[in-house]
Amino acid sequence: MQAIKKYIEDNKQRFLDELFELLRFQSVSADPKYKAEVLKTADYVAQKLREAGADQVEICETAGYPIVYGEKIIDPALPTVLIYGHYDVQPPDPLELWHTPPFEPTVRDGKIYARGACDDKGQFYMHVKAFELMMQTGTLACNVKFMIEGEEEVGSANLGIFVRANQERLKADVVLISDTSMISMEHPSIETGLRGLAYLEVEVTGPNRDLHSGVYGGAVANPITMLCKMIASLHDEENHITIPEFYDKVAELSQDERDALNAAPYDEEEYKKDLDIAEVWGEQGYSTLERTGTRPTLEVNGIWGGYIGEGAKTVLPSKAYAKISMRLVPHQSSEEITAIFTRHFESIAPAGVTVQVRPHHGGEPVVTPTDSIAYRAAEKAIETAFGKQAIPTRGGGSIPIVALFEEVLGIKTVLLGFGLDSDALHSPNEKYDIFNYYKGIETLPLFHRYYAELSAQ
Amino acid sequence: MQAIKKYIEDNKQRFLDELFELLRFQSVSADPKYKAEVLKTADYVAQKLREAGADQVEICETAGYPIVYGEKIIDPALPTVLIYGHYDVQPPDPLELWHTPPFEPTVRDGKIYARGACDDKGQFYMHVKAFELMMQTGTLACNVKFMIEGEEEVGSANLGIFVRANQERLKADVVLISDTSMISMEHPSIETGLRGLAYLEVEVTGPNRDLHSGVYGGAVANPITMLCKMIASLHDEENHITIPEFYDKVAELSQDERDALNAAPYDEEEYKKDLDIAEVWGEQGYSTLERTGTRPTLEVNGIWGGYIGEGAKTVLPSKAYAKISMRLVPHQSSEEITAIFTRHFESIAPAGVTVQVRPHHGGEPVVTPTDSIAYRAAEKAIETAFGKQAIPTRGGGSIPIVALFEEVLGIKTVLLGFGLDSDALHSPNEKYDIFNYYKGIETLPLFHRYYAELSAQ
Numbered sequence: 025m026q027a028i029k030k031y032i033e034d035n036k037q038r039f040l041d042e043l044f045e046l047l048r049f050q051s052v053s054a055d056p057k058y059k060a061e062v063l064k065t066a067d068y069v070a071q072k073l074r075e076a077g078a079d080q081v082e083i084c085e086t087a088g089y090p091i092v093y094g095e096k097i098i099d100p101a102l103p104t105v106l107i108y109g110h111y112d113v114q115p116p117d118p119l120e121l122w123h124t125p126p127f128e129p130t131v132r133d134g135k136i137y138a139r140g141a142c143d144d145k146g147q148f149y150m151h152v153k154a155f156e157l158m159m160q161t162g163t164l165a166c167n168v169k170f171m172i173e174g175e176e177e178v179g180s181a182n183l184g185i186f187v188r189a190n191q192e193r194l195k196a197d198v199v200l201i202s203d204t205s206m207i208s209m210e211h212p213s214i215e216t217g218l219r220g221l222a223y224l225e226v227e228v229t230g231p232n233r234d235l236h237s238g239v240y241g242g243a244v245a246n247p248i249t250m251l252c253k254m255i256a257s258l259h260d261e262e263n264h265i266t267i268p269e270f271y272d273k274v275a276e277l278s279q280d281e282r283d284a285l286n287a288a289p290y291d292e293e294e295y296k297k298d299l300d301i302a303e304v305w306g307e308q309g310y311s312t313l314e315r316t317g318t319r320p321t322l323e324v325n326g327i328w329g330g331y332i333g334e335g336a337k338t339v340l341p342s343k344a345y346a347k348i349s350m351r352l353v354p355h356q357s358s359e360e361i362t363a364i365f366t367r368h369f370e371s372i373a374p375a376g377v378t379v380q381v382r383p384h385h386g387g388e389p390v391v392t393p394t395d396s397i398a399y400r401a402a403e404k405a406i407e408t409a410f411g412k413q414a415i416p417t418r419g420g421g422s423i424p425i426v427a428l429f430e431e432v433l434g435i436k437t438v439l440l441g442f443g444l445d446s447d448a449l450h451s452p453n454e455k456y457d458i459f460n461y462y463k464g465i466e467t468l469p470l471f472h473r474y475y476a477e478l479s480a481q
Numbered sequence: 482m483q484a485i486k487k488y489i490e491d492n493k494q495r496f497l498d499e500l501f502e503l504l505r506f507q508s509v510s511a512d513p514k515y516k517a518e519v520l521k522t523a524d525y526v527a528q529k530l531r532e533a534g535a536d537q538v539e540i541c542e543t544a545g546y547p548i549v550y551g552e553k554i555i556d557p558a559l560p561t562v563l564i565y566g567h568y569d570v571q572p573p574d575p576l577e578l579w580h581t582p583p584f585e586p587t588v589r590d591g592k593i594y595a596r597g598a599c600d601d602k603g604q605f606y607m608h609v610k611a612f613e614l615m616m617q618t619g620t621l622a623c624n625v626k627f628m629i630e631g632e633e634e635v636g637s638a639n640l641g642i643f644v645r646a647n648q649e650r651l652k653a654d655v656v657l658i659s660d661t662s663m664i665s666m667e668h669p670s671i672e673t674g675l676r677g678l679a680y681l682e683v684e685v686t687g688p689n690r691d692l693h694s695g696v697y698g699g700a701v702a703n704p705i706t707m708l709c710k711m712i713a714s715l716h717d718e719e720n721h722i723t724i725p726e727f728y729d730k731v732a733e734l735s736q737d738e739r740d741a742l743n744a745a746p747y748d749e750e751e752y753k754k755d756l757d758i759a760e761v762w763g764e765q766g767y768s769t770l771e772r773t774g775t776r777p778t779l780e781v782n783g784i785w786g787g788y789i790g791e792g793a794k795t796v797l798p799s800k801a802y803a804k805i806s807m808r809l810v811p812h813q814s815s816e817e818i819t820a821i822f823t824r825h826f827e828s829i830a831p832a833g834v835t836v837q838v839r840p841h842h843g844g845e846p847v848v849t850p851t852d853s854i855a856y857r858a859a860e861k862a863i864e865t866a867f868g869k870q871a872i873p874t875r876g877g878g879s880i881p882i883v884a885l886f887e888e889v890l891g892i893k894t895v896l897l898g899f900g901l902d903s904d905a906l907h908s909p910n911e912k913y914d915i916f917n918y919y920k921g922i923e924t925l926p927l928f929h930r931y932y933a934e935l936s937a938q
Contacts, residue, residue: 053792054790054791054792054793054794055790055791055792056791114794114796115788115790115792115794117788117790118691121690121691177793177794178792178793179793205696219695221695221795223793223795230758231756231757231758232756232757232758233578233756233905233908233909233910234575234578234907234908234909235756235907235908236878236906236907236908237778237780237782237806237808237907238676238678238808238876238877238878238879239662239773239876239877239878239902239906240756240773240877240902241773241778241780241806241808241877242763242764242772242773242776242777242778242780242808242877243761243762243763243769243772243773244756244758244761244762244763245758245760245762246762246780246781248712248781248783248784248803249712249713249715249716249780249781251709252708252709252710252712252713252781252784253709253712253713255705255706255709255710255713256706256709256710256712256713256714257713258706259706299688299689299690299692299697299701300688300689301687301688301689301701301702301833301834302832302833302835303702303832303833304700304701304833305700305701305702305703305831305832305833306699306700306701307699312700315699315700316696316697316698316699316700319699320699321694321698321699323694323698323699323703323706323795323797324703324705324706324709324787325694325787325788325793325794325795325796325797325798326705326786326787326788326789326794326796326798327705327709327784327785327786327787327789327801328784328785328786328789329783329784329785330781330782330783330784330804331572331574331782331783331804332783332784332785332802332804333511333512333572333574334511334512334513335510335511335512335572335635335841336511336634336635336636336680336782336804336806336841336842337511337571337572337634337782337783337804337907338678338680338780338782338806338879338907339571339782339783339907339908340780340782341782341783344784345789346705347787347788347789347793347794349694349698349793349795351694351695351698351699374762375759375760375762376758376759376760376761376762377758378759384792384793385793419695419696420693420695420696420697420698420699421693421695421696422695422795445696445697448690449693449696450691450692450693450694450794450795450796451690451691451692451693451796452690452691453690
């Protein structure tokens with residue numbers, strides 16, 4: 025423990041400088057215009073893995089962005105930890121809302137502000153530095169494999185193919201991922217579940233051309249109005265999703281599970297204050313923690329149509345669009361929900377317009393076991409580093425890869441995240457606390473040590 | 482009549498070249514980036530008025546874009562015709578839908594394709610050429626005053642101020658405007674009414690920042706979803722507008738008026754085929770001609786919020802926006818309806834979001850008399866030029882200035898338009914038939930002659 029703390033202390037500044045360099049790469053996977061930047065980021069990650077002491081480092085090409093692989097096999101008899109992370113980030117817009125440039129990491133009262141600071145550059149890079157630390161201090165207790173991808177923010181379309189094609193190379197006993205958050209540093213927690221995702225784009229077409237709203241208004245179905253009516257109908261008065269069959273496979277939690285979940289510290293007044301909202305919103309009959317952790321949801325992520333420039337244009341547009349995504353819970357399948365949504369959305373198209381639904385990407389929900397050696401090792405690592413018991417929580421986000429690992433490699437995942445919900449992931453002014461960054465680098469070697477110890481018993 | 486036809490024949494090509502030059506100016510008043518172009522257009526109009534023989538030509542500055550004035554007073558004893566038009570145009574977007582560049586006029590089977598070809602450059606310029614013709618052939622029968630503005634497409638904000646300040650200079654017996662359409666060249670018609678307009682922009686705010694839809698989705702009101710619910714609620718099942726008091730001042734037409742209106746040629750199958758829609762849409766209990774001509778309407782002209790770029794972003798946005806306009810019929814007041822809408826829209830904001838309504842601009846509805854000397858002169862001019870009786874129709878569009886003229890100058894307007902509903906005003910590939918352009922130049926001098934004759938009786 026002292027050795028760990030000392031190494032971190034001695035390398036504090038360099039650990040930060042290297043992360044900053046990583047954060048300066050504009051690795052936005054959703055927008056082709058950033059392509060060169062994304063590729064440069066992969067090079068940087070590979071280089072840093074080599075410097076940290078990894079062998080077999082390779083930039084593995086895919087149909088999309090490459091996957092960076094590296095490993096250190098010290099003894100085939102020892103357990104192997106497969107570390108997953110992603111070097112791509114969300115688009116930075118709306119740019120005007122950033123207080124400092126998204127790709128120029130800036131520190132304000134102990135926090136690093138930059139796109140990807142927490143999701144996931146700041147978090148996966150902790151593993152690279154923890155690995156370096158274990159190598160340098162001769163404390164590496166397990167074999168380690170790194171798989172850092174560049175398409176997580178766009179659905180990891182090519183990762184599945186890669187994993188299926190590299191099952192031997194990726195053989196491991198557990199997957200370790202830091203791409204989730206804790207309740208707080210005072211209340212360290214481990215996410216034991218993740219929601220799945222079904223993301224679609226809808227296109228509503230009315231007349232075959234934009235029309236003058238004075239000449240045609242009131243006589244021709246307006247695709248914007250029709251899209252609004254369709255979207256409005258997707259939630260009922262009690263904010264339940266109205267799509268037939270949508271809830272069919274959703275398992276209700278037992279009262280005990282609900283109690284355990286709701287036992288996690290949550291201050292609704294604080295929550296509302298942080299977001300500056302008068303009321304929380306959601307499915308009746310469930311708490312906020314249940315709504316985000318255990319219930320499927322439907323959100324409109326974007327909408328556009330007609331004239332959206334400056335000033336006024338009296339147009340009745342030909343088309344209107346929306347990006348809609350659903351978060352899924354255990355037993356719901358991304359493919360099935362995509363089909364159910366598509367069927368329903370096409371069926372509610374009012375006369376006078378036509379509808380097209382295009383699936384974007386998806387991921388399956390997962391629940392990670394809390395009785396595994398790996399989970400107990402994570403608990404123990406947190407207890408040692410934080411001096412507190414870890415609280416099990418259910419995360420609302422999605423990491424499609426987790427379900428894929430179970431299916432293809434047959435191994436479970438431990439979600440050891442050090443972010444905070446307030447880190448503004450996917451938002452302007454994304455941040456990551458420097459404290460959490462160092463705390464993660466301190467905690468991870470403990471996980472490896474305890475995982476080796478518990479596995480040996 | 483022969484003299485008119487001959488002069489047009491002799492100057493055919495030049496008339497077209499001058500219009501093309503006018504159409505090449507990118508005089509988009511809604512977007513500041515076109516400012517220099519709009520100002521250049523005003524200079525061109527002034528120059529052409531001078532060349533045509535107008536006196537006192539002046540580019541009158543306003544708080545916004547200038548108004549071009551010019552006149553020819555041949556005899557104070559003769560009636561004076563005040564010609565109004567506008568040299569500004571609608572924004573050209575969506576650009577990708579134009580078959581040829583919007584500001585590079587192109588002729589395809591007898592039609593001029595360009596932004597402003599019909600609305601209103603092609604139409605007001607017919608008056609400049611008709612005036613030149615009357616000057617050159619010594620047939621000018623009335624005094625003429627031109628007032629060509631540059632802010633019609635953004636609500637003529639400064640025209641009212643100008644008119645109030647120049648009542649002496651603008652003194653006239655009738656206002657003549659070509660900024661409307663006919664049923665067809667086979668069914669020449671004159672619009673006897675125009676709808677008013679109330680144009681607003683709404684802003685719905687949820688959380689104080691964009692959020693990760695996985696972490697917060699299902700627990701925080703999504704401003705896009707809430708905006709959709711609000712917009713969806715503005716029309717009921719029968720497509721009546723649900724805003725309290727909205728219809729209070731709307732006068733129902735008598736059965737005779739409705740019959741006369743519906744007597745105008747209208748082929749619903751043709752209408753649907755032209756727009757490529759399966760069904761027409763609108764307020765139950767009214768025909769398409771009634772819906773567009775005599776009923777108030779509410780249209781969403783634009784909507785935007787969240788991530789609208791390429792690919793996917795799992796964001797729960799902080800804000801969503803819409804541009805909404807209402808067309809008004811006689812006795813409805815733009816100001817009053819704006820207030821009624823604002824009050825209602827704010828009142829239906831769901832908990833968890835806040836709403837801001839910003840009025841853009843408006844205009845009052847008008848009905849022009851069909852028993853006036855001016856209207857009879859217009860009828861006679863059309864009869865002579867087309868060999869057919871003009872059909873009185875109700876236009877769905879708005880020309881706020883018409884109500885202003887009545888109020889400030891106390892004079893009525895004649896709407897002698899030569900466009901077609903199929904000219905794609907405000908849309909990509911706006912067009913104007915060359916035939917209509919020449920036909921207008923041929924008809925307008927007849928109006929001046931008959932107006933002088935009938936006034937003398």
